[in-house]
Amino acid sequence: MGMGNGTVVFDLDGTLADTSGDLLAAANHCFRSMGLGDQLDAGVAADRAVAFRGGRAMLTEGLRRAGRLDEDVVTQYFPRFISAYGAAIDVHTVLYPGAMEAVAALRAAGMAVGICTNKPEGLAQTLLERLGVRGEFGALIGADTLPVRKPHPQPLAETVARLGGRAERACLIGDTITDRDTARALGVPVVLVTFGPEGEAVSALKPDALLHDYAALPDIVVRLFAEQVAP
Numbered sequence: 345m346g347m348g349n350g351t352v353v354f355d356l357d358g359t360l361a362d363t364s365g366d367l368l369a370a371a372n373h374c375f376r377s378m379g380l381g382d383q384l385d386a387g388v389a390a391d392r393a394v395a396f397r398g399g400r401a402m403l404t405e406g407l408r409r410a411g412r413l414d415e416d417v418v419t420q421y422f423p424r425f426i427s428a429y430g431a432a433i434d435v436h437t438v439l440y441p442g443a444m445e446a447v448a449a450l451r452a453a454g455m456a457v458g459i460c461t462n463k464p465e466g467l468a469q470t471l472l473e474r475l476g477v478r479g480e481f482g483a484l485i486g487a488d489t490l491p492v493r494k495p496h497p498q499p500l501a502e503t504v505a506r507l508g509g510r511a512e513r514a515c516l517i518g519d520t521i522t523d524r525d526t527a528r529a530l531g532v533p534v535v536l537v538t539f540g541p542e543g544e545a546v547s548a549l550k551p552d553a554l555l556h557d558y559a560a561l562p563d564i565v566v567r568l569f570a571e572q573v574a575p
């Protein structure tokens with residue numbers, strides 16, 4: 345079976361892997377170096393949700409809580425956040441249950457599978473290698489692979505192209521409004537996971553499907569591809 349069976353692109357943070365613990369630890373490292381102490385708590389769902397919106401979102405939220413919000417400080421500390429995160433990227437991070445079994449099932453059904461993330465490409469490569477799964481994905485596009493990042497549709501389009509696929513038979517599996525908007529901009533269906541910190545609330549983003557358990561993903565993907573306009 346070839347890649348004509350479709351292309352499935354995954355987001356990374358909050359979708360394939362629960363990276364929130366290491367992301368929040370790196371942000372707290374920055375707040376401590378500012379003399380502010382820890383500002384975000386991995387035990388709090390709302391804080392894990394901030395983590396999945398990325399480094400700038402965490403720095404912004406922590407500074408806001410400390411009454412010190414300043415975009416210049418966010419920009420200044422972002423490189424320190426990246427280096428702290430890179431130094432401890434797989435301490436708490438785990439793949440979501442069933443994620444890699446679903447990837448294996450999609451590949452066994454002849455589908456091409458890749459990753460489109462707003463993590464810097466190098467960090468995403470490192471994390472996937474540490475988790476032992478880089479080889480399962482045929483393409484990886486990060487925030488800095490192209491001049492634009494999600495929600496611009498180009499990174500998703502490029503991921504599909506590098507997998508040898510076509511947008512007419514592709515879908516994106518993600519966890520946030522950024523993923524929803526990226527998929528809509530390219531005109532491909534989007535599946536949002538409900539096992540993240542926002543739970544069922546992601547249904548407000550009106551995805552084409554909700555994913556409660558990775559075991560259900562192969563059937564969902566087959567249904568979405570069948571609903572896409574025939575080329």
Ligand SMILES: O=C(O)COP(=O)(O)O
Nearest residue numbers: 356357397398461462463
């Ligand atoms: O780092 C981010 O901004 C989010 O990364 P993601 O696109 O893999 O969810």
Ligand SMILES: [Mg+2]
Nearest residue numbers: 355357358519
């Ligand atoms: Mg995500």
